[in-house]
C-alpha cells in the first residue's frame with residue numbers, strides 16, 4: 001500500500017509539497033467533516049490536523065493503517081494521546097512553529113492591559129477624554145511569574161528580556177531550567193512575588209480548572225493575568241470575582257473556557273466578561289499568525305521526514 005496522508009484542516013501548502021517530496025500521497029481536504037473523515041480514515045497512513053475535532057478512540061478504531069497523527073500546532077489536548085500510544089500511533093507536533101507568535105501575543109496582551117488600550121480607545125470613540133482613569137503601569141521593575149516553561153513559556157520569557165523585568169518561572173515537570181530569560185522558582189515564590197501571572201501549560205486532566213478561586217487566593221500582590229494557553233485551565237468566574245475585588249488588575253485572555261459562538265454567548269460569565277473594562281479578549285489567535293502559518297508547516301514537514309514508519 002502506498003503511504004497516504006489526509007489533511008483535515010487549513011495547513012500551509014508547504015506541508016503538502018514536502019510530504020509529496022517525501023513520497024506520500026496527500027489528500028488536502030480542509031473542509032472535510034468528522035463523519036466524512038471517519039468513513040475514509042482506513043485508507044490513510046497519517047492524518048494532519050489542527051483542532052477541528054477530537055482525534056479519538058472512535059477514529060483510531062476505524063483506522064487500522066494509521067501510523068501517525070501530525071498536529072499542525074502545539075497543543076495535543078484534542079488528541080487521545082494514551083489511546084494513540086497503545087496502538088503505536090506516533091504523534092508529532094510543531095510548537096517551534098508558533099512559539100514566537102504566542103510569546104509576542106502574550107506581550108501584546110500584557111502591554112495593552114497595563115496601558116488600558118482597549119478601554120481608552122473605546123472611550124474616545126464614545127466621546128470620553130479621561131486621562132486619569134487611563135493611567136497605566138510600566139513593565140520595568142515588575143516580577144513576571146510564568147507557569148509552564150516549555151516552548152511557549154520560554155518564548156514569552158525571552159521576549160520579555162528587553163523590558164528590565166524580573167522573570168520567574170515554575171514548571172511542575174521541568175527542573176533545573178534557569179537560563180538567561182527566567183529563574184526557576186517554587187510555586188510559593190510565584191505566589192509571593194508575581195505582579196503578572198502568565199499561563200503556558202498544556203491542558204491535561206491535571207491542569208483543567210487549575211486556576212480557580214483557591215489558586216488565585218494565595219497571590220500576595222494584585223496581578224495582571226494572561227492566558228494564551230487553554231481556556232479550560234481557568235475558572236473564568238473566579239477570575240471575574242478577583243477583578244471585582246481588585247486582586248486581579250486586568251486579564252488578557254486569548255483562550256476561553258468555552259470558545260466560539262453561540263456557545264460562548266450562553267455562558268453565565270460572558271456578560272460580566274464583556275462589560276469589564278479590565279479584560280482584553282482575542283479569539284484564540286495567539287499562535288495563529290501569517291508567519292506561524294508557514295513556520296508550523298515547515299516544522300511539521302521536517303518532523304515528518306524523521307518519522308520511522
Ligand SMILES: O=C(O)C(=O)COP(=O)(O)O
Pocket residue numbers: 050051072073074075076098287288
Ligand atoms: O498550537 C496550538 O496549540 C493552538 O492553540 C493553535 O490552535 P489551532 O491549531 O489554530 O486551532
